[in-house]
Amino acid sequence: MKEAKLYQVMIGVLGYLMNCTRPDLAFAVRKVAQFTTYPIIIYIAAVKEIFRYIKGSINTKHVLIGTNKNLVNYFNTSWADDVNDN
8 A cells, every 4th residue: 555655746846747748648647557556566667767868858948949830849758659558
């Protein structure tokens, strides 16, 4: 039970970061948040990997440019390249 509570806290932290400062985390956080009730070791490892990604990309810049009322997003990740994702 302790693991589930810790997992839920970590998901909450990631959700806050995603909503406030890191939109590039949205896909990954959404995926791991699906398992907050009964997390198993593979999902806990995935959350830890997301935290390692954040630590490694802390100095990267995310540029949002608005032109002609259109918003263009540039991020340093590409989840679309994962052919194993559903």
